[in-house]
Amino acid sequence: xxxxxxxYSRQTPLDTNNLSSYFHQLCAQARLTGSNSSETCSxxxxxxxxxxxxxxxxxxxxxxxxxxxxTEALRVKSGIASLAFTSxxxxxxxxxxxxxxxxxxxxxGLAVSLYDNYNNSLLIGLESTTIKQIVYQRRLEYxxxxxxxxxxRTPEMVFALRGYLRICTPQTIVLxxxxxxxxxxxxxxxxxxxxxxxxxxxxxxxxxxxxxVSPYSPGNQRVGRQAVKCSECKGLFPDDAGFTLTDVKAVQxxxxxxxxxxxxxxxxxxxxxxxxxxxxxxxxxxTEAEYSDIVTYGCQPGDLAKGIGNFFEAVSYRxxxxxLKLLVKSxxxxxxxxxxxxxxTDLTSQALREKIKLAxxxxxxxxxxxxxxxxxxxxxxxxxxxxxxxxxxxxQGAQ
Numbered sequence: 001x002x003x004x005x006x007x008y009s010r011q012t013p014l015d016t017n018n019l020s021s022y023f024h025q026l027c028a029q030a031r032l033t034g035s036n037s038s039e040t041c042s043x044x045x046x047x048x049x050x051x052x053x054x055x056x057x058x059x060x061x062x063x064x065x066x067x068x069x070x071t072e073a074l075r076v077k078s079g080i081a082s083l084a085f086t087s088x089x090x091x092x093x094x095x096x097x098x099x100x101x102x103x104x105x106x107x108x109g110l111a112v113s114l115y116d117n118y119n120n121s122l123l124i125g126l127e128s129t130t131i132k133q134i135v136y137q138r139r140l141e142y143x144x145x146x147x148x149x150x151x152x153r154t155p156e157m158v159f160a161l162r163g164y165l166r167i168c169t170p171q172t173i174v175l176x177x178x179x180x181x182x183x184x185x186x187x188x189x190x191x192x193x194x195x196x197x198x199x200x201x202x203x204x205x206x207x208x209x210x211x212x213v214s215p216y217s218p219g220n221q222r223v224g225r226q227a228v229k230c231s232e233c234k235g236l237f238p239d240d241a242g243f244t245l246t247d248v249k250a251v252q253x254x255x256x257x258x259x260x261x262x263x264x265x266x267x268x269x270x271x272x273x274x275x276x277x278x279x280x281x282x283x284x285x286x287t288e289a290e291y292s293d294i295v296t297y298g299c300q301p302g303d304l305a306k307g308i309g310n311f312f313e314a315v316s317y318r319x320x321x322x323x324l325k326l327l328v329k330s331x332x333x334x335x336x337x338x339x340x341x342x343x344x345t346d347l348t349s350q351a352l353r354e355k356i357k358l359a360x361x362x363x364x365x366x367x368x369x370x371x372x373x374x375x376x377x378x379x380x381x382x383x384x385x386x387x388x389x390x391x392x393x394x395x396q397g398a399q
Contacts, residue, residue, distance in 0.1 A: 019158070022104065026050045029246070044151035049244045051161045052143060053295065058104060059168035060296050063131060070124045104165060122170045126177060134176045138167045140288060141193045145201050156204060163200055233268050235284050243286075251286060254298030256310050269372055274298065274311040277378050307347030309375040316381070317347060327381060330388035331355045334362075359384050 026047050123131060146160050166172050236251075237243040245261045252259040255270025274294055275282060286294075298311045300318075308314050317324045325342045332339050335355050345352055353374035360366050360373050363383045367373050 023047060023154075023157075026054060029054060044153075044157055045147075045149070046244065046246060048151055048157050048160050049147065050246050051157070052147075052164055053246065053250060055104060055161070055165050055168065056139065056292060057296055059135065060292055062168060063128075063135065066120065066123045066131070067128050069120070070128065120170060122174050126174070130177055131173055134173050135167055136288065137193060138172075138176070138197075139164075141197050142167060145194075145197050149201070149204070159204055233263050236268060236271055236286055237263065238285050247291070250295045251291065254294035254296075254311065256299040256304065256308060256314065265369075269367065269369070270310060273375075273377060277312040277315065279378075307349070309347070309371075310377075312377050312381075313347060313375065316376070326385065327376070328352065330384045331359065333388040333391050334359070334384065356380070 027050075029050050142164055146164070149156075149160070151157050151160070237248055248263055248267075249259040249261050251271070252261075252263065252267055255267065255274055257266040257270045271286065271290075271294075274290070278293070294311065297315055299308060299314050303314055303318060306318070308318060317327075324346070328340050328342045328345050331352070332342070335358060338351060340349065340351055340355070356376060357373045359380060363380065365377070365380055365383075
C-alpha cells in the first residue's frame with residue numbers, strides 16, 4: 001500500500017481522544033460551564049484564550065530548559081519526544097493536568113518529533129535573547145489578531161492553537177532568525193509579522209467579534225461573559241488591554257490570593273509583592289512578561305497548603321529549606337522568645353508569622369492588613385538578616 005493511501009489508522013481514535021482530553025483540560029483551567037449543565041464547556045473564544053495561556057507556560061518552561069542545556073554546553077542525548085522522559089523533566093507543568101509541550105503537540109496533531117534531539121540542538125546554538133525576542137513578538141501579534149475572532153467550531157480552535165504552538169517550535173524560531181539575518185545581509189524587505197500572521201487569519205476565514213455560544217447546545221444559546229472591573233487595582237487590568245476573566249484568575253492564583261476573578265486590594269497587594277520581589281518600582285497594567293512570570297513561577301497547586309502566602313515566599317522558600325532556616329535563625333536572634341526550632345518550623349507556623357509581624361512593626365513596614373503583615377517580602381527579609389548579622393557581631397565583640 002502506497003504512502004497516503006491508508007486514510008484510516010489505528011492511531012486516529014487515539015489522536016481524537018487526545019484532542020478531546022486536552023480541550024476538557026482547558027475547560028477545567030478556565031472554569032467554564034454551560035448555562036444548563038455543570039459538566040459542559042461553554043465558550044470557544046475563552047477556550048482558545050486559555051489554550052494560549054497554557055501553551056505560553058509550557059513554552060516558557062521549554063525555553064528555560066534550552067537555556068540550562070546551553071549553559072551546560074551539552075547536547076540532549078535522547079529524544080525529548082518520549083513522554084515517559086519529559087513527564088519528569090522541567091517541562092512538566094504541575095497545574096495543567098497534561099505533562100509536556102510535546103503532549104500538546106500530539107493532542108493538536110503536530111509531530112512530537114518537532115522537539116527531538118536534532119531540533120533542540122538548533123536552538124542551543126542561538127542566543128537566548130534572540131529566541132525570546134522572536135517568540136514574544138510573535139505571541140503579541142498572534143494574540144492581537146486571533147483573540148478577537150468569533151470561534152464557532154472545533155476545527156477553528158484547533159487551527160488557532162496549532163498556529164500558536166508553532167511559535168514555540170525550533171523550526172519556526174530558527175526560520176525567523178535566518179529570515180532576519182538574510183534581510184539584514186541583503187537589504188531586502190521581508191514580509192512583516194503583521195502580514196504573515198494576517199495571512200493565517202485570512203486562511204481561517206471566520207468573522208471577528210466574540211459571540212460566545214455553547215459547543216454542546218443549540219447555536220442560539222448565549223453565555224454571559226463577566227466583565228473584569230476593579231476600581232481598586234490602579235490600572236492592573238485596563239479595559240483596552242485584552243485581559244480575560246481567565247487571565248485575571250491566573251494572575252490571582254500566581255500571587256497566592258483566591259482566584260475568584262474579582263480582583264481587589266488583595267490582588268493589587270499580591271502584584272505589588274511580585275514587582276518588589278523582582279526589584280521593579282512600577283505601577284500600571286500588567287505586562288506580558290510580568291504575566292508570564294507570575295503564572296509560571298508564582299504560587300502552584302499545593303503551595304497554599306504549605307503556608308506560602310505571596311509571590312516572594314513562593315520563589316524564595318518553595319523547596320529551599322536552607323533559606324527558610326536562615327530566616328528562622330535571624331528571627332530567633334532578634335526575638336529570642338520564644339525560640340523557634342530551625343529544623344521543624346515551616347511557613348504554616350503561627351509563631352513564625354507572629355515574629356514576622358513584629359519585624360514589620362520594628363522596620364515600619366506594616367501594610368495595614370493583619371494577614372499581609374504576617375507575610376514576607378524581599379525588603380523585609382533583607383532587613384531581618386542584616387539586623388541579625390549586626391546583632392551577632394555586636395554580641396561577639398562584647399565577649
